[in-house]
Amino acid sequence: MKKNETIAVGLMIAATILTVIGIFAIEKFRLAKFYTLNLTARAPENGNWYPQEFTLPYGQKVNLRIRNIETVTHGFAIPDLKVAVSEIKAGQVKSVQFTPDKKGTFPFMCTVWCSENHMQMRGKITVE
Numbered sequence: 480m481k482k483n484e485t486i487a488v489g490l491m492i493a494a495t496i497l498t499v500i501g502i503f504a505i506e507k508f509r510l511a512k513f514y515t516l517n518l519t520a521r522a523p524e525n526g527n528w529y530p531q532e533f534t535l536p537y538g539q540k541v542n543l544r545i546r547n548i549e550t551v552t553h554g555f556a557i558p559d560l561k562v563a564v565s566e567i568k569a570g571q572v573k574s575v576q577f578t579p580d581k582k583g584t585f586p587f588m589c590t591v592w593c594s595e596n597h598m599q600m601r602g603k604i605t606v607e
């Protein structure tokens with residue numbers, strides 16, 4: 480009886496560990512199919528978006544990770560591709576997934592009034 484209980488507890492622990500590993504593996508596999516791009520949000524006086532110009536693959540799923548390294552809130556939008564992240568708070572990282580469905584060069588910009596240079600907080604995305 481004692482031995483069976485030990486086996487049962489062992490199996491439960493193993494099942495729990497395998498479930499957790501499985502969830503991470505599925506998430507990793509899901510995101511592996513995405514073209515990932517890391518974007519840093521900074522007000523123009525602190526260097527502006529980095530990178531300020533980049534290229535995305537047409538028709539492929541994109542995972543855009545935006546990191547706000549500042550002490551003010553920023554926003555993000557690519558109006559031509561109908562992509563927007565309303566608020567990225569100080570220190571936050573936000574991810575947005577989309578598929579670029581138009582070729583060309585499009586502006587992207589900050590959508591939150593973040594500094595007196597806010598209107599210059601913009602960049603260019605080329606989809607090809």
Ligand SMILES: [Cu+2]
Nearest residue numbers: 553589593600
């Ligand atoms: Cu901003």
